[in-house]
Amino acid sequence: MRELLYTYRMANVKIEKLSSSVEEEEERGETSESKSFSLAHLSDPHLTSLADIKFPQLLNKRILGYLSWLRKRRFVHRREIIDSLVEDLHITRPDHIAVTGDLTHLGLPMEYIEVGQWLNSLGSPEQVTVIPGNHEAYWGRNWFKKCSMWEPYLQSDTHLNLSRTAKFFPSLRIRGEIALIGLCSARPSPPLLATGSLGKEQLAGLETLLQQTGRQGLLRVVLIHHPPLSGIVKRRKCLTDSQLFIDILERCGAELVLHGHAHVATVNRMQTATGTIPVIGVPSASELNPRSGHCAKYNIYQLKRTATGWEMMMKVRGYSASRKCFVPEQEVMLEIPLVDDSGAE
Numbered sequence: 001m002r003e004l005l006y007t008y009r010m011a012n013v014k015i016e017k018l019s020s021s022v023e024e025e026e027e028r029g030e031t032s033e034s035k036s037f038s039l040a041h042l043s044d045p046h047l048t049s050l051a052d053i054k055f056p057q058l059l060n061k062r063i064l065g066y067l068s069w070l071r072k073r074r075f076v077h078r079r080e081i082i083d084s085l086v087e088d089l090h091i092t093r094p095d096h097i098a099v100t101g102d103l104t105h106l107g108l109p110m111e112y113i114e115v116g117q118w119l120n121s122l123g124s125p126e127q128v129t130v131i132p133g134n135h136e137a138y139w140g141r142n143w144f145k146k147c148s149m150w151e152p153y154l155q156s157d158t159h160l161n162l163s164r165t166a167k168f169f170p171s172l173r174i175r176g177e178i179a180l181i182g183l184c185s186a187r188p189s190p191p192l193l194a195t196g197s198l199g200k201e202q203l204a205g206l207e208t209l210l211q212q213t214g215r216q217g218l219l220r221v222v223l224i225h226h227p228p229l230s231g232i233v234k235r236r237k238c239l240t241d242s243q244l245f246i247d248i249l250e251r252c253g254a255e256l257v258l259h260g261h262a263h264v265a266t267v268n269r270m271q272t273a274t275g276t277i278p279v280i281g282v283p284s285a286s287e288l289n290p291r292s293g294h295c296a297k298y299n300i301y302q303l304k305r306t307a308t309g310w311e312m313m314m315k316v317r318g319y320s321a322s323r324k325c326f327v328p329e330q331e332v333m334l335e336i337p338l339v340d341d342s343g344a345e
Helices: 062-076 079-092 109-122 143-154 200-215 242-252
Strands: 017-020 037-042 096-100 128-131 171-175 178-182 219-223 256-259 266-272 275-281 297-306 309-320 325-337
Touching (some): 037 079, 079 109, 079 309, 079 325, 096 219, 096 256, 109 128, 109 143, 128 143, 128 171, 128 178, 171 200, 178 200, 200 219, 242 266, 275 325
Antiparallel strands (some): 017 325, 037 297, 171 178, 297 309, 309 325
16 A cells, blocks of 8 residues: 655645755755765756757658647757856765766767766766656667667666666665665657667666665665656656555655656655655756746755664755756755664654
8 A cells, every 4th residue: 555645846745844945054064963865956957059960860750749849948958057056066066966867868979978978977876876767769660779878877876786687677776775776768769759678687677786886774765767657747648657656665665756748847756565655857968948847956965864764865956047057946854764674664
């Protein structure tokens, strides 16, 4: 049995403390008096320029995406915001950065090259973890071969010697007491659809990793592009095997699930037999759309172990068009209870 509390734009979520101040003094870097781990979460930057695109490359589903880019997307996903984002991350200096997909527009080879250069400017593969989104798999069965250009940012820690039965995923990266488990929900889909799926092989790998890292007492952060809960996106954009994903989390537990895809800020809770799992989505990291009200944001999660589990301070940073930089917007304190060895809370 699960309890889903759908919350948009940070409203009506069960929290311990909430503060909001755009004009307050910006906090930079590590400020906690005790040891903690800071994880930045950004998604859907759609950062590529589509310069020098050739017409034969558009003789498929990509023609629809290109027309959408010409009409709208190139105006709302702005390079100056991407540049401000990188600058802000270099100032805030999180311990790690997670990018939950949709770095490209049409998944073209030239876009993969451009994204690879951008990732190098963002941080080293040891500092940055990436998973693909549906725009990376926009068209073609062999899309994943292009993803190999980002291999250092996708792959598991090499010393773990994990089996790669499902390409790079599920991936596992361990940073201190944090286990980052990356999933790939990206799949080519027919025109007008942006669905995703994980598949039996990847789901089986996820269950194994959750069990192993749970026994080690690590804080398990699951990274996925598509929202795993219903009601966040329309059916044509959904995760088609979301119930299988939820079933695994109900059996094995996790401490945090992070996603993108919806281009809106959401905070939900999944109630499972092993405890309550926060499920958090972030808006696009590059969007500024006065018509829809969408504005670029990203989160920094300050994670700290306590006597009863984990404490998480979620810091929301949003782009200010007037100041032309990212500024602090909200802080949310969440308690993540400790799960015992038997799987019960």
